[in-house]
Structure formats: C-alpha cells, structure tokens
Amino acid sequence: MPLRFLTSGESHGPELNIILEGIPANMPLLEEDINLDLKRRQGGYGRGGRMKIETDKVFFTAGVRHGRTFGGAPIAMKLINKDHQKWLNVMSASPINDNDPQVKAELDAKYISKVRPGHADFAGALKYDAPDVRDILERSSARETTSRVAAGAVCKTFLKQFGIEIFSHVLTIGKLSVDNDVIASVSEATQCKDKYIQFKKQVESSELRIYDPSGKKDQEFKDYIDSIRKKGDTLGGIVEIFALGVPVGLGSHVQWDRRIDGLIAQAMMSTHTVKSVEIGLGEEVGRIPGSQVHDQIYRAEDKNPLHYKRPTNNLGGTEGGMTNGMPLTCKVGVKPIPTLISKLDSIDLDTKANAESHFERSDICVVPAAGVVLEAMMAIVLAQAFLEKFGGDSIAETKRNYDSYQEQISQK
Numbered sequence: 001m002p003l004r005f006l007t008s009g010e011s012h013g014p015e016l017n018i019i020l021e022g023i024p025a026n027m028p029l030l031e032e033d034i035n036l037d038l039k040r041r042q043g044g045y046g047r048g049g050r051m052k053i054e055t056d057k058v059f060f061t062a063g064v065r066h067g068r069t070f071g072g073a074p075i076a077m078k079l080i081n082k083d084h085q086k087w088l089n090v091m092s093a094s095p096i097n098d099n100d101p102q103v104k105a106e107l108d109a110k111y112i113s114k115v116r117p118g119h120a121d122f123a124g125a126l127k128y129d130a131p132d133v134r135d136i137l138e139r140s141s142a143r144e145t146t147s148r149v150a151a152g153a154v155c156k157t158f159l160k161q162f163g164i165e166i167f168s169h170v171l172t173i174g175k176l177s178v179d180n181d182v183i184a185s186v187s188e189a190t191q192c193k194d195k196y197i198q199f200k201k202q203v204e205s206s207e208l209r210i211y212d213p214s215g216k217k218d219q220e221f222k223d224y225i226d227s228i229r230k231k232g233d234t235l236g237g238i239v240e241i242f243a244l245g246v247p248v249g250l251g252s253h254v255q256w257d258r259r260i261d262g263l264i265a266q267a268m269m270s271t272h273t274v275k276s277v278e279i280g281l282g283e284e285v286g287r288i289p290g291s292q293v294h295d296q297i298y299r300a301e302d303k304n305p306l307h308y309k310r311p312t313n314n315l316g317g318t319e320g321g322m323t324n325g326m327p328l329t330c331k332v333g334v335k336p337i338p339t340l341i342s343k344l345d346s347i348d349l350d351t352k353a354n355a356e357s358h359f360e361r362s363d364i365c366v367v368p369a370a371g372v373v374l375e376a377m378m379a380i381v382l383a384q385a386f387l388e389k390f391g392g393d394s395i396a397e398t399k400r401n402y403d404s405y406q407e408q409i410s411q412k
C-alpha cells in the first residue's frame with residue numbers, strides 16, 4: 001500500500017492521533033489546510049452540544065517542516081479533546097482509587113450497562129468481554145471521524161496539486177428532498193468550472209449543505225429537523241460526493257481488490273452511520289434499459305484533456321473497476337443517529353433485564369457533517385490509487401510521472 005493511515009483516540013480521552021505515511025516529500029502543507037475541513041465537519045444544522053465545546057484544531061507532531069512534507073517522514077497529527085478535562089478520572093490511564101466517594105460517584109455516573117441499539121455497544125461488549133460498555137462507546141464513537149477528516153484533508157491537499165477536487169452536498173434528510181432541478185445543476189457543476197465554483201459557494205453557505213438557489217428549502221429542512229428534535233427522535237438522509245479532475249486509469253480490472261468502485265464503496269461503508277453506497281445512477285440502473293444507461297463515447301476535436309467526450313455520466317466515472325476520466329459521483333445513505341432522547345427498548349447487560357437504552361449527549365441529524373467525512377474517505381482512496389499508479393517519493397517525481405502518462409494517453 002503506497003499510502004496508509006492509522007488513527008487512535010477515544011471520544012473523551014486526552015487526544016486523537018493520526019499517522020499518515022506515503023505522501024511524497026516537498027508537498028506544501030499547513031495546519032490551516034486541515035483545520036478548515038475540521039470546522040466544516042463540526043457544522044451542520046441538527047448537531048448536539050459537543051460541537052459547541054470543541055473547536056477542533058490539528059497540531060503536526062512529525063513529518064512537516066517549514067510548511068512542507070519532507071524526506072518521506074510519516075505525517076503525525078494530534079487533536080486535543082478539550083472535553084477530556086471533565087473526564088480525567090473516568091478516562092484515567094492509571095488505576096483509579098474508587099475508595100474516594102467523590103471519585104466513585106463520578107465513575108458510577110458514567111458507567112454503562114444498558115446498550116444502545118444501532119451502536120457498537122451490544123456486539124462490542126460481548127466480543128471484547130467489556131466490564132463497562134463505555135469501553136466500547138469511547139472508541140466506536142464518531143469522534144473518530146475527526147481523525148479521518150484530518151487524514152483526508154492532507155490527501156485533498158495532495159490531490160489538488162493535480163487539479164483533483166472533492167466535494168459533497170446533501171440530497172435528502174428524512175422525508176425531505178432537494179428540488180429535482182438540483183440534479184441538473186449538479187451535472188452542470190461537474191462539467192463547468194465556473195458553475196462548480198458557484199455551486200460550491202452556495203452549498204458551503206447552507207447549514208444543511210444543500211444546493212438551494214431559491215433560498216426556500218433551507219428553512220423547510222430546519223423546521224422539519226426541529227419538529228423531529230421535539231419528538232426526541234433523529235434523522236438520516238442521502239449525501240452525494242463527487243470528485244472532479246480524476247485522470248483515466250486509477251484502479252484496475254485485473255483483481256477484485258484493485259477495483260476502484262469496490263475501494264470507494266468499502267471506504268464509504270466503513271464510515272459511521274453509512275448503510276448504502278451507490279455509484280453514478282446506482283440502483284436506478286436495474287430499472288432502465290442499457291441504451292439509457294451506458295455513457296456513449298464520441299471523438300472530440302478539442303483536447304479536454306483527451307480527444308474524447310461523453311455527453312452523459314450515468315456510470316459515475318468508473319468502468320471495469322477503473323476511473324474513466326468522467327467525474328466520480330457517489331450517493332451514500334446515512335441512517336438516523338442511534339442515540340435518541342425518546343429512548344429505545346434494550347437490555348441491561350448486568351441485570352439481564354429489559355431496560356431503556358442509555359442516553360448520552362447526542363446529535364439529532366449529522367447528514368451534512370457525514371458528507372464532509374465522506375469527502376475525506378473519497379480523498380484517501382483516490383490518493384492511494386493515484387500513488388499506486390504514479391508513485392514518486394517527491395512531489396516533483398510524482399508530477400513527472402503523471403505528466404508523462406497524460407502525454408502518453410493524449411496521443412490515443
């Protein structure tokens with residue numbers, strides 16, 4: 001694997017740690033590049049109290065010198081969990097004296113035996129023989145997606161060097177959808193740089209990350225989320241992630257585990273709350289004839305960047321497990337948050353009796369934020385595939401390899 005990353009850290013532990021190895025040397029990289037995406041992950045209408053406590057900021061602890069990557073050194077990043085100060089005893093790495101009544105009361109208050117349906121609690125507590133379900137909650141929490149966003153932001157910075165851009169927007173939340181004509185706007189945005197810039201600006205200005213030129217939908221979505229919040233319930237939805245400027249030939253048809261569509265699906269599906277991944281038209285392809293599905297190919301006089309054009313992109317930029325030079329498009333279904341104020345029926349693992357599930361401060365709807373996390377996962381997969389194809393220990397070497405390949409295929 002030319003590029004790999006590992007994360008560690010618990011939801012209420014002292015810090016999150018990320019190690020990313022394989023980014024070529026001499027790539028300009030600033031903490032601000034990462035902090036911008038961390039802030040985007042924390043936004044979105046329907047978030048809970050934690051987002052107000054924490055303003056995530058990354059610190060490079062290795063692999064970056066004078067604003068650039070260097071010498072192949074792995075990039076190490078850390079993020080401080082400010083909330084940890086209130087959890088010093090509960091999350092203490094050293095054994096704790098629970099003879100002290102105050103400490104004991106604190107530990108008891110945070111002890112969990114009532115598992116939350118929809119979370120890792122039940123399977124995790126059984127699998128890891130957890131004496132306290134908190135042992136599972138702390139690491140399975142979506143706090144971990146912060147680390148993914150940090151790693152993804154480095155990969156986005158790398159991909160930008162080659163003109164590759166990744167973006168997301170929300171299509172549905174619960175029963176509400178964006179207007180149908182948004183689909184046409186997305187298609188235009190993926191084909192024309194000016195339209196993309198305008199599309200992006202509009203989505204970034206929406207707390208729901210929806211494209212809403214009429215300005216009417218935003219309020220409708222917010223009112224709906226508020227009504228669900230009042231009922232103590234939660235909402236999921238569908239996000240679209242796209243990547244522009246992706247060259248032909250990332251991934252390969254030759255082995256199952258090298259297919260780029262499979263790698264994208266795995267990365268998306270590995271993300272908390274994700275329950276479906278569709279590329280291009282997705283499941284719709286099963287309902288329409290082939291003549292309306294396959295993206296026909298025509299000779300083009302102007303090079304853009306190849307001498308070929310395709311008026312449609314129903315297959316979302318992949319054929320035979322390889323990118324085909326069209327924008328990559330992927331729709332992801334996100335389930336409603338499993339921690340509900342109106343508690344769900346569950347079980348107490350200590351008493352073995354039926355019990356209401358544990359409640360801990362929680363979001364109501366994370367669909368917009370999930371989009372930012374999924375952008376990061378798309379960036380990680382594309383950066384991996386890009387480095388597998390073009391290699392390079394320094395950015396200059398990767399660029400030479402990339403330019404020479406582009407030159408080769410432009411002769412076709």
Ligand SMILES: Cc1cc2nc3c(=O)[nH]c(=O)nc-3n(C[C@H](O)[C@H](O)[C@H](O)COP(=O)(O)O)c2cc1C
Pocket residue numbers: 048118119120140141142145271272273274335337338339361362363364366369370373
């Ligand atoms: C950005 C983001 C924030 C999340 N915040 C919460 C939350 O506040 N409360 C909650 O119960 N689940 C939250 N989740 C979802 C859970 O982490 C997730 O559903 C759970 O870990 C079980 O994993 P699974 O849904 O992949 O099966 C969040 C997910 C994401 C992507």
